[in-house]
Amino acid sequence: MTAGLPLGRGGGRRCAVLGSPIAHSLSPVLHQAAYRELGLDWDYRAFDVSAQALPGFLAGLSDEWRGLSLTMPLKRAVIDLCDRVESRGRLLGSINTVVFDERGRRSGHNTDVPGFIQALTARGVRDLDTAIIIGGGATAASAMAAAAELGAHRVTVVARSVERASHLTGLAEPLRLAVQLVDFEALDALPAADLVVSTIPAAGQSGIAMHVARLGACVFEVSYHPETTPVLVAAREAGVPAIPGFDLLLQQAARQVELMVGVAAAPVEAMRAAGLLALSQR
Structure with a gap:
């Protein structure tokens, strides 16, 4: 071809x-x-x-x-x-x-894992204990590994389909993480974390953006297209430090x-x- x-x-x-x-x-x-x-x-x-x-x-x-x-x-x-x-x-x-x-x-x-780590440390995020990851795909797995390398002990994965994201729980032992897997309906009940990483497309963020933004001391938006996503807008409105997807790219x-x-x-x-x-x- x-x-x-x-x-x-x-x-x-x-x-x-x-x-x-x-x-x-x-x-x-x-x-x-x-x-x-x-x-x-x-x-x-x-x-x-x-x-x-x-x-x-x-x-x-x-x-x-x-x-x-x-x-x-x-x-x-x-x-x-x-x-x-x-x-x-x-x-x-x-x-x-x-x-x-x-x-x-x-x-x-x-190269997503070292990309995550470099993007986070460049913004001053170097020591984590807890993280919340929105989405259950391949990029979420890399975000989990990066969080573990930065010291995280507990990661909560929030997925639209818990069943389709269940493979991520298998990373708990090799990454030395306590992993919790919940669906989007649990967002309101989650305690805040040191870092929230959104790995879902911008089109799927509108109904949950404010909930996501308020869950972390820092919000990392993986998507760079469009440059400004609902999660980034919500984080900025809430006064939460936000890292745009271009940094990871x-x-x-x-x-x-x-x-x-x-x-x-x-x-x-x-x-x-x-x-x-x-x-x-x-």
Whole structure:
């Protein structure tokens, strides 16, 4: 499907972000900014790919490809299509990065966890005891792992469907967390926590935004599209410190650049400037 795509100018490597929907993605802006700063003539684009189409897409890639970023609904689907998967990504059931070696072998990585940690610590959140995570998908698993690494002992997961999110309770022992799983109807009864992470789309936040915002000493909104979500608005109106989704997007993308390109440190500030400019023009 993609082997016939032209290479970057000068025969550079190819990378891409896959997901569905994907037209809103800022990943091409961030990665291309990194390539410019690093003096690389690489190409990075977005492709709308469903979970069902993913095996065929991967099979059609030529040896010019170096890496892929994965978003909804592919973070679980890609795991069994990798030749090697890092232990953290395997545990969480969430892979958002695939890197190809010189023989075309696929290694799967999770850069969401270090992205969460870097975004939180950069905003002064370094020591947690409790956290509440809204949503029960792959990103929620990464948020749980990040909270654990920052010292959290107790995490409450609030999911629309407790049954579909039940796999997250299996992370309690390996992450050394006490995990409680409740549905949205329990929001009003939950005690406040050090951190609340919203991993649900903006379209599903309207009826619960104020409840979510009032549950945490700090609110982390994972979604960056749209830039301002109901949860972010509610947090700001309530005077609660809020971290926007762009912070996570930027930091996880920086780790991806390091993995795909093989550099020790991605040019984060160049990526940040390009991403914020693109957001301001939407």
